[in-house]
Amino acid sequence: MLSKHGIIAKGTAIFGVLIAVLAFDACGVTTSNSAADAKAEAGANSVATEGYKYGTVEFPKSSSLCSSPIAIALEKGFFKEEGIDAKLVTADAETRKVGLDTGRFPVTNGDFQFFPSIEKGVKTSVVGALHKGCIKIAVKKGSNIKTAADLKGKTIGVDEIGGTPYMAANLWLGDAGLNVDPKNGDVKYLPYDDASLEFEALQKGQIDAAALWDPLPTIQEQKGTVDIVFDLGSDPKFAKRFCCFLYGSNKIIEEKPDEMAAILRALDKARDYIAQNPEDAAKIIAEKNYSSITDQELATKLLKDYDYSVQTDENKIIEDDVNYFVDGLKKIGFLETGDTAGFAKQIYKDVEH
Known part of the structure; x- marks a missing residue:
């Protein structure tokens, strides 16, 4: 059931469910066919x-x-x-x-x-x-969040729990020493059904960062509304992979x-x-x-x-x-x-x- 902000209401147990289900076309959006x-x-x-x-x-x-x-x-x-x-x-x-x-x-x-x-x-x-790489993590323009360590105790918006932005964020955070356990980790994730709503939540302070597919992070960066703190395509740990x-x-x-x-x-x-x-x-x-x-x-x-x-x-x-x-x-x-x-x-x- 979706709230007025488009957040998908899902319990913590959803990680175990989604990780077992193939989330095909993580790099795109499709409509349904049975x-x-x-x-x-x-x-x-x-x-x-x-x-x-x-x-x-x-x-x-x-x-x-x-x-x-x-x-x-x-x-x-x-x-x-x-x-x-x-x-x-x-x-x-x-x-x-x-x-x-x-x-x-x-x-x-x-x-x-x-x-x-x-x-x-x-x-x-x-x-x-x-x-x-085509995943980026954005924060509000001028935010004090500059590194993975700065996200400890913060909330990150994603398209889905278990999706690629979620996975990429956890790899980055885990490599920096943060606890990324889905139930008791150092970071909280909120899934959104619409990337535009995710950026809206970022600007309103409802989340501290937004992990998303391009092109939206790049578009928002060009508009001057966000800073990019992680880029899968240029980060030293992931670049050229x-x-x-x-x-x-x-x-x-x-x-x-x-x-x-x-x-x-x-x-x-x-x-x-x-x-x-x-x-x-x-x-x-x-x-x-x-x-x-x-x-x-x-x-x-x-x-x-x-x-x-x-x-x-x-x-x-x-x-x-x-x-x-x-x-x-x-x-x-x-x-x-x-x-x-x-x-x-x-x-x-x-x-x-």
Whole structure:
């Protein structure tokens, strides 16, 4: 039930519930489609389509820049070059979860918040990477809060308990020595159903900081209403590390490796295109309404900042980053495994493409 400020009323027990549920598309906002539909349509991908080797393949759509490679691969014909008739479909978190389990969705974008869900049994693996950090923590302009230590005893707004801004904030705070236990930690979190309401609460002093996805923190910083105290893309502990990974359905990886390889090749082409042509990519995304960002200049800046380029020896880099975040999440108590190296090895699958 939502209060007049849009705060989602959830008890402390919600952490244990949400951490076990796959919060897919953390990097974007989607509308709903039932899990029953996903089950009914399981196997719908790769339906015979004339002229396409792999037929029609469905991808969950997103309104964030994080999933730009999927949009660009469609618009620039990279999927078609690989024999894929790509179709973007609306899907909520549960639908994506079922879709990956059944193979209806071969891939989706996500981040390290998925790791606890995999530990709980979701049948998906990291099969690639997309870009660097896109999470920021903002405080009111002129606030005395400058460091992680300054947030002890304070309240941070997030989009959801267990989501990526929540996880990123806890990694940052935990690394600074703060207690991040979800029930008795040094910081209190308040979830908001709307980012604009979260910023409104920040300005009114109802929260002390706001952990959010770009572009809103950057927009507010440009307006002079906030100071940024943490940037996942530039913080020394996280800079140059992939935060948004590409997750693949284990079913497709095992049963249709050629199709998975073709999808990854198409997305690599799209990432390279974005890296080399950020202005044009931003224009396509804005004009075709693939993102909620309408400011092309800002979208171009963010695409450059996120660094979508495919890197030399990328497999090793991804493997290192997966290990890094597994270790970090274990350290702050968000993973139960006693064998972090083994779990990291389980999470990442190097799909030859």
